Amino acid sequence: MFICQKVCRGGWWLWVGVCWFALGTTPVLAWNQAGHATVAAIAYGQLQPRARVRVAAILRQHPEYAEWTRDVPPEQSSFIAFLSASYWVDDIKFDRRQGFSDREPPPSTHPAYPDMRVHGTWHYVNRPLAAPGVAIPPDFQIVAPDGGALGKIVEIEDILRHSPPDSPRQAYYLAWLIHLVGDVHQPLHTVARCSKNNPQGDQGGNLFIVRPTAGTPLDGPRKPNLHAFWDNAALDTFSLPAIQALAQELSRKRPSRQRIAAPPVRWLDESTQLARDLVYQAGQDNTPEPPVLSHAYKARAHAAARERVRLAGFRLAARLNQLYDRP
Template sequence: MKVKQFSLAAISAVTLACSASFYSAPANAWGKTGHRITGKIAQAYLSVEATAAIAELLGPESLAEASTYADEMRSNPSEFWQKTANPFHYVTLSEPHHYHEHDKPAQGDAMSALQDFTATLQNPDASKEEKQLALRFIVHIIGDLHQPLHVGSAALNDRGGNDVKVTFFGEPSNLHRVWDSGLVDHQQLSYTEFSHWLQRRITPDQAQRWATPDPYTWIHESSQLRDDVYPQTDEPYLAWDYVYNYTPVMKQRLQQGGVRIAAYLNHVFASNSN
């Protein structure tokens, strides 16, 4: 399969009609705090080559800062941000737990965008600005794919839990929002505090086992977790029991997301140097 590369010219010129998907409205996996946690953790596991390449592209901008760029630009009025980039935050599976080529819609998804932005990052003819966009999106997409409800099910057809209305500690919400930000923000920690707590608990053995740059693995894991996080009542009131049961899952996915961001970028920039 020939992988296309995103260029600034293409971003301004491309017109893609976004067909129906399980998101008709923007969804920000993990929210800003969660994404920054994955970026902060990733920084600790970068290779020397990746660290140098990222510094050359982003200067003083950390991966924690870069991780939220794809959400912060959603209000940009350009066609790329208003139409083209919308599907790049999730995938929808036709089978329960495996991503296949036929799952990729015409407008693309997180998997196709990851491939495309990686090609841009490895393209010696791409401009620095194009590579900066690609790097920021890669960091964001890997975080997205570790949030279980950003790996949607075509059979459920509920927009990744956005259509599942819940009450979270007395406030109206939906299941997707609980996983994007509710569980994370309930900890009442800054991203630096939370990432420090999570990173120091990652053992060397875990870091080694988790360090796979294979997005099919991440998607498979999230899809299996996704099936377990749905409440079993029609009008669920989520509070302490739900937090108790799923905070360990949320924490591990943030840890794994951080390790995998580093593993993926280490692989990309090692390939570039060969």
């Protein structure tokens, strides 16, 4: 994935369709890039003018801004940078240029980077769900020591609110906030299901093998799983026209003021409930053959995933307007 992006980044609207095949062969991360970019596109359309100007100025300080906007028309630069920032923290998991890592990261290479860690545990919270007849282990770890997604959203908002507006660190943490708001609206970033096959949890559905269709092969390097299916459920075409069209469609119906203003813990509650009520209705993970996802299940998942993307976009805009639409 990273190699393709480095070659193609100049002219975002041209290369996005080319890079999609590579995503199918890389580890699943969160919403796919199209999903995160759709959340961002919805949010960008809801930003107040002053907030939009400030967000654009902040992202111009990001070390990757030149790459994000290479060959992009000036009038589109802020928008494309905002969309690119939405999945940058997934990109760094494959970044070999600058050396991002959670093993032995090098010292920070830019004033914008507090460190060079990937921070993989920031993306999720493992609220345990139990399959019938299975007990949740007493030592089950719900939240990583660094606080996980919910703790990081709260912490990052505080950093953005209180750090100098011209600090290059704002760009780093803003990219994280844009991404994490999307992450926690993906139901499998909030739960792990304990079953007979996976007594310590299924890693947010990554260990729950499924067949999206009856003929899906299971002999590849990465077997199709429930998490991967839900990552792609909102939009599986990574092209700017598709992202803009979906963002425009989902923006037509504005959520209620109460739903938009709900605190982040409520976002996770909703995702957890959706995992319980729909996601794990895909079947059981202890059958001789992985369950085949039915047409009815896929249709319900498609609608539910798009609703989560819609809510994430409006909620992200509301948080950014609170942070930046002020004197």
